Amino acid sequence: MKMILENKFKIKLIKQLYGREQLPVSDLSKGIRKSIPFTSALVNEMVEEEILEERGLAKSKGGRRPQLYSIKEKIYYTIGVAVNQISTTFSIFDLKGNQVLESKSKNILLSKTGEDLIALGTFVSKCIKDTGIDKSRILGVGIGMPGFVDVKEGINHSFLKSNHSDIVGYLESILELPVFIDNDSSLIGLAELRQGWGRDRENTLVINIGWGVGLGVIVSQKVFRGENGFAGEFSHIPLFENNKVCSCGKRGCLETETSLYVLIEKAKEGLADGVYTILPNQLPDDRTDAVKLIFNAIQQGDSFAVGLLKHLGHNLGRGISTLVHLFNPGLIVLSGLGAIPGKFWLPPVQQGIYEHSIGKLAENTVLKISELGAAAELVGAAALVIERLEEVTPGVVSK
Known part of the structure; x- marks a missing residue:
């Protein structure tokens, strides 16, 4: 190294x-x-x-x-870790950006107690050991996570809080490798820039559909993070008069009508009312498993499940229309865990954009589904190590 x-x-x-x-x-x-x-x-x-x-x-x-x-393949490696509110996923990549080992996941619920940070460090440490790869061949660990992530200070103001001075410092002491953290949506944007639709585009907006709705902003072939790294909090734009409390504590945010939580909520309501669907009468308590079942029903053309996505997609398009007015983008990419249904998103989202945007602003905007799938955050986390490699001092673990 x-x-x-x-x-x-x-x-x-x-x-x-x-x-x-x-x-x-x-x-x-x-x-x-x-x-x-x-x-x-x-x-x-x-x-x-x-x-x-x-x-x-x-x-x-x-x-x-x-x-x-x-x-050259399989000489040096980067590690990508994708953290969301429910689970954490680990994988390792070579310097071509290829994933070289199957991903491993563990349910780690994000909280503000500090136990989740300890669990994260333990999980990643074990995964690294299990790869059998000498640490001298690993350039660093990139970690994507939700919340207000301050990449300069190495802290997350929303999650993974503990008595430790900072997330990066704690994890570097455990892993004995350089560690870099960033907001999950910024990393999904970075993934699209390096290995997706945004590779040959100057400016791209990447929508991260998940348990919230994030935004990766690519400007002049660089991820725009804002003054403190907090840019892209798309979820928390107040758009609806629904009186629903958002995870941020405010009411009527975009997230309250477009996130995967809402998809599960609407599905449960329909099942309770006895709708006709191929979904089981009761969805699993595990939210990830529940979403997978709904996605499978959508891809099989189940009218109830497709209708749920149509509702979310139209509301998402309404939110995206705000971005169209602000950025006049040439390309918008739908990515993240929620983008798995693929083409089923396009008609309702496009309709929502056209319905709520000034036509002249939206007429040249292209809407795409990411080809990176659910691995987008992992891809971006691994690429983050390369993006920030110049910050590492030889022989010294440093953020």
């Missing part, structure tokens, strides 16, 4: 190649803003160190065909 961390331009090259198959020296040179001779020498050095490898020649464009380079 030292051979990467001791040279900032090596880190920049890793960033350029991360999540991509291959690039020529000319593109890498532009990316790190150094001359072609300098970049070529650096690339050759990293090939000798077995960090990069040659991938043959590019297709001819009339001149000399350039040599292509990529990151």
